Amino acid sequence: MCIQPYASNVCSPLPTGSFRSENEVNPTDNLDFRHHNYKDMRQMMKVINEECPNITRIYNIGKSSAGLKMYAMEISDNPGNTRQVMSSSSTGEPEFRYTAGLHGNEALGRELLLLLMQFMCKEYNENNPRVRRLVEGVRIHLVPSLNPDAYELAYEMGSEMGNWGLGHWTEEGYDIFQNFPDLNSVLWGAEDRGWVPRIVPNHHIPLPENFLNGSVAMETKAIINWMERTPFVLGANLQGGEKVVAYPFDMQRPPKATGTLGSRRELRPGVNHEMNEETWARMQRQNGDALRETSDDTMFRWLAMSYAHSHLTMTETQRGSCHTDDISGGQGIINRASWKPVVGSMNDFSYLHTNCFELSVFLGCDKFPHESELPLEWENNREALLSFIEQVHRGIKGIVRDMEGKPLANATISVDGVKHDVKTAAAGDYWRLLNPGEYRVTARVDGHTLQTRLCIVGYDSGATPCSFTLAKSNWDRIKQIMVLHGKRPIRLVTKAPPRVGSDISGGSVGSVDTTKTGATGGISANSHNAERLRRLRVMRLRKMHQQRLRYNFSTTTPVATTTTTAAPTTTAELETESTTSWYDSWFPVESSYTEPIPAEVFTEIQESEPTQDYTFEYKFEDY
Secondary structure, three states, X not given: OEEOOOOOOOOEEOOOOOOOOOOOOOOOXXXXXXXXXXXXXXXXXXXXXXXXXXXXXXXXXXXXXXXXEEEEEEEOOOOOOOOOOOOOOOOOOOEEEEEEOOOOOXXXXXXXXXXXXXXXXXXXXXXXXXXXXXXXXXXXXXXXXXXXXXXXXXXXXXXXXXXXXXXXXXOXXXXXXXXXXXXXXXXXXXXXXXXXXXXXXXXXXXXXXXXXXXXXXHHHHHHHHHHHHOOEEEEEEEEOOEEEEEEOOOOOOOOOOOOOEOOOOEOOOOOXXXXXXXXXXXXXXXXXXXXXXXXXXXXXXXXXXXXXXXXXXXXXXXXXXXXXXXXXXXXXXXXXXXXXXXXXOHHHHHHHHOOOEEEEEEEEOOOOOOHHHHHHHHHHHXXXXXXXXXXXXXXXXXXXXXXXXXXXXXXXXXXXXXXXXXXXXXXXXXXXXXXXXXXXXXXXXXXXXXXXXXXXXXXXXXXXXXXXXXXXXXXXXXXXXXXXXXXXXXXXXXXXXXXXXXXXXXXXXXXXXXXXXXXXXXXOOOHHHHXXXXXXXXXXXXXXXXXXXXXXXXOOOOOOOOOOOOOOOOHHHHHHHHHXXXXXXXXXXXXXXXXXXXXXXXXXXXXXXXXXXXXXXXXXXXX
């Protein structure tokens, strides 16, 4: 037997007199089974890229607080930054990510991702059909170290001398996994008030104001920017210290406020407002899983099982877990909030701020296993790592376009019965992870009429195509009008019907065409002129009423009865009406009195003194 390092033709025999550990296995893959510090990791990634330049690309997502780059490798048949839809009927490739090293002392995840890079490059060149399908159908992003500063500290001490917490935090003292904004409280608070989704969306919840200016690690900022610019569909972060797959929610949701109890406080005056642990536990049991389940709980459970049940030993829990009795019920999976709840986790943030479904894979009890154990760990995890990537094709996929065939970015994809939406990428394509079944799926985007389809997800591999073509709606034109008129709400105005009246001199006036514009009446094109005419009409009615009272005369020609919509009597009221009422029209309201005003009457009205107020009835139309 000999040891043949990766990318080397030299075979080194085992030292004479050495003997095997009971955990030692013969590695079936010709890979480099050793721990890599920052320099070695960078060199290894460079070697892989040189051997497979057509399917790999190295880039960095940011820098640590000490200035070390956070390297990532993209594996795809078309590596690069440009994402595009391949044709009119097929989408591009979904984005997938594996990350490791959130805690620097949890070294196994780092080495597994380096081994995965080597394996995929080697097997692709050897025409492994499964690996080729993955490379050609998914854009895979592998980040072996999100906390390179802390890993260097743990690496210097080694696997035997390091303690449980050495290298866990960043140089600035942050736990990266728990350093993300708490969007859970935003969503749950809005749900309790009935604001979702009318005011607060159930997806892509924006970052809290000034969050990035607060206590946030540089590494966390880099990860958030990476998440926002890459439309990931599925991902997992590799951690250590336990052997289980944990799925969201990671944060424990407090129970809704009922008559006497709030989230963790009693609302009755004069009573101790701190809820004791016994009461809290009782309320947890009463509310059950509703306090910690996502809207995609069944999907998350399947994703977790796809890894745990493909792992060679993760479901062998008959001897308990690393620290206690079996926490997973023999399944190897657990809801994080029911196990060790945390606030501001990377998984919850990914689910609520982006399209990506993310889980945490705890690889084993030993955070920093000895080098001799790496071949065994690779054998245990290899199938699970590949199987989990393949889950990115589970559910539906499609493209949202307009009638002209142009892709529509940021279109919202909703599934009936699932209170969590996703959005299309810049190329108009989307992936929505769903378990087998029939779903009513709706696509909507501003300026277009929404469309609903029945999409069926089967048990066969591959996502079901479910594309949409949306027609433009009148809202495009309405929004243009809104911009021109100060974004005030629109009230539809019904034109006054033609009527017969009489002029001031008593002469008969025939039918008046209310569609005319200009100085003779009707709807003026200029809102200022319309307001001026309306004021003149009010003054004229007052003048006529005053003359009748003064001379006590009755007209010989009957005057048609006119129902007058209330009008303000002072300039201040006129200004208030035009600026403060949210339901005011953006268009000039057509006057119901549209007879031409003779020049002599106009002069008389202008020269007349102010008259006493006349009581008008105000009538507000529903919006």
